[in-house]
Amino acid sequence: MEISTEKSLWYLFIEGDLNAFSCLFKHFYPMLYNYGLKISGNTELTEDSLQSFFVYLHEHRHTIGKVSNIKAYLFISYRRNLLNNLKKERKYTTYNDSSILESNFSLSIEELSTKQETFKLKSAILLKLLNSLSAREREAIYLKYYSNLNTKEIAEVMDITYQSVLNTLQKAFIRLRSKSESSLIQNILNS
Amino acid sequence: MKNIDQQFLDNLIKDQSFINWVKKSNRNDIQYWNSWISKNPEQIETIELAKSIVLGIRFKETVIDEKKIDKELQKALSSIHLKSKPTKSIYNYKKALLPYSIAATILIIIGLFLGLQQYNTNTTTVHKTSYGEIINLTLPDGTSVVLNGNSTISYDKENSRDINLIGEAYFKVKPIPSTKAKFWVTTNDLKIEVYGTQFHVNTRDEKTDVVLDEGSIHLVLDNGISTKMIPGEFVSFSKSTENITHKKVNLQVPYSLWRDGTYIFNNLTLKEVMKNMEYTYGISTNFETKELEQKLISGGIPNKNLKICLAAIEKSANVNIIQTNNTLTITNNN
Numbered sequence: 001m002e003i004s005t006e007k008s009l010w011y012l013f014i015e016g017d018l019n020a021f022s023c024l025f026k027h028f029y030p031m032l033y034n035y036g037l038k039i040s041g042n043t044e045l046t047e048d049s050l051q052s053f054f055v056y057l058h059e060h061r062h063t064i065g066k067v068s069n070i071k072a073y074l075f076i077s078y079r080r081n082l083l084n085n086l087k088k089e090r091k092y093t094t095y096n097d098s099s100i101l102e103s104n105f106s107l108s109i110e111e112l113s114t115k116q117e118t119f120k121l122k123s124a125i126l127l128k129l130l131n132s133l134s135a136r137e138r139e140a141i142y143l144k145y146y147s148n149l150n151t152k153e154i155a156e157v158m159d160i161t162y163q164s165v166l167n168t169l170q171k172a173f174i175r176l177r178s179k180s181e182s183s184l185i186q187n188i189l190n191s
Numbered sequence: 192m193k194n195i196d197q198q199f200l201d202n203l204i205k206d207q208s209f210i211n212w213v214k215k216s217n218r219n220d221i222q223y224w225n226s227w228i229s230k231n232p233e234q235i236e237t238i239e240l241a242k243s244i245v246l247g248i249r250f251k252e253t254v255i256d257e258k259k260i261d262k263e264l265q266k267a268l269s270s271i272h273l274k275s276k277p278t279k280s281i282y283n284y285k286k287a288l289l290p291y292s293i294a295a296t297i298l299i300i301i302g303l304f305l306g307l308q309q310y311n312t313n314t315t316t317v318h319k320t321s322y323g324e325i326i327n328l329t330l331p332d333g334t335s336v337v338l339n340g341n342s343t344i345s346y347d348k349e350n351s352r353d354i355n356l357i358g359e360a361y362f363k364v365k366p367i368p369s370t371k372a373k374f375w376v377t378t379n380d381l382k383i384e385v386y387g388t389q390f391h392v393n394t395r396d397e398k399t400d401v402v403l404d405e406g407s408i409h410l411v412l413d414n415g416i417s418t419k420m421i422p423g424e425f426v427s428f429s430k431s432t433e434n435i436t437h438k439k440v441n442l443q444v445p446y447s448l449w450r451d452g453t454y455i456f457n458n459l460t461l462k463e464v465m466k467n468m469e470y471t472y473g474i475s476t477n478f479e480t481k482e483l484e485q486k487l488i489s490g491g492i493p494n495k496n497l498k499i500c501l502a503a504i505e506k507s508a509n510v511n512i513i514q515t516n517n518t519l520t521i522t523n524n525n
Contacts, residue, residue: 025264030255054267113249146250173243
């Protein structure tokens with residue numbers, strides 16, 4: 001969807017147009033669903049919270065301020081909403097945001113494309129490397145390469161600074177590179 | 192990380208020429224960066240790291256069943272209806288009583304234009320679009336206009352709040368509270384009188400349809416009758432047959448959102464959809480069978496490029512469209 005189309009749909013949605021709401025719903029549902037599933041690791045909870053998130057958006061559309069980036073806005077608010085739901089769900093334990101995220105956000109082999117340009121490794125090995133990264137690094141990688149958010153948007157969604165998104169990505173890739181090198185060497189030695 | 196120049200790395204991953212080198216997509220950039228690297232070997236680690244960040248990790252797109260999304264959407268829509276129906280109508284009604292704070296969305300479909308209005312070249316400003324072209328304009332009073340393809344607006348330089356329209360346009364009228372200055376749009380069939388609001392005008396069929404979402408507006412029909420509209424109402428008027436329809440509709444009427452390059456159709460028949468295309472691109476359509484005309488289309492269709500547009504229609508209606516010169520022939524897709 002082009003940005004300008006998104007914007008006019010958003011405008012019409014704020015005006016109460018349900019057609020526009022439906023278009024936005026259909027467009028953003030898959031990416032928010034996949035993102036939510038990553039955070040919660042629970043399909044039912046993801047579905048329910050996404051459902052109530054969209055209804056909430058519609059209900060409170062008049063109080064939403066000026067939104068310059070609709071995609072980033074939806075990711076940010078849905079993430080917050082979902083984390084709150086997760087906290088309620090686990091109210092008798094003392095999880096905070098980062099421990100909720102730490103326990104989840106693992107990537108699965110079905111999600112990785114078999115054609116990797118950066119790391120020419122078997123999917124299973126690459127997956128192992130990716131899942132050995134911190135949850136924050138995995139989330140940044142997911143948002144960048146799966147959800148196609150840019151650095152500024154990732155910073156807003158993850159509620160960290162622009163510089164720390166860069167650092168997180170850098171660290172992740174430095175580690176991935178050195179690990180993939182050693183696993184390549186190991187492969188050669190084993191064969 | 193000691194060999195990594197942070198600032199340089201950040202610049203590299205944002206640099207289109209560098210990205211072109213990484214993706215081997217532009218010969219000049221490939222040459223440039225190859226020679227740059229051979230001259231700056233100490234930066235090789237930063238370059239390699241930047242390259243891997245640009246290429247990144249490839250993910251497969253996980254597809255979610257459309258039926259499931261539709262099911263979830265219907266669920267959301269029904270809870271919205273439960274929650275907002277009673278309060279919403281009160282809200283709109285109250286708003287209708289405040290004529291100066293209106294925000295209207297009007298959908299008007301008006302007749303084939305019968306020759307252009309006379310333009311006086313010295314004092315009249317004219318904006319005209321060709322087939323398939325969409326332009327954004329800001330009028331001298333601050334009102335913004337999006338003009339669809341094959342459309343014309345004209346106004347006197349002295350008074351840009353009195354517009355003549357042939358074709359299709361979307362107006363975002365700037366209110367002037369101090370003088371309560373009105374804004375007029377005149378078409379072949381009628382005159383629309385507004386204060387500050389947003390509305391959509393289309394003069395492309397042999398009648399005028401107006402749908403008001405919020406706010407209030409005044410219509411002065413060509414036969415002299417004047418009508419006030421309140422939200423949720425639909426007015427249709429044809430100058431040639433003098434038929435007037437004035438009724439209440441639900442706000443989910445099908446209409447097209449063309450102004451940002453997408454037509455949004457909500458259960459519109461293929462015949463109506465193709466009529467839109469005919470006006471925007473100046474083409475004509477033949478249907479192989481009558482029942483093809485009645486196929487329903489829902490969803491967004493890009494309208495900036497005829498080829499892409501037709502491909503999208505073919506796909507969503509499951510038909511074949513063959514183009515010969517300016518004629519489209521629509522056949523069943525077997």
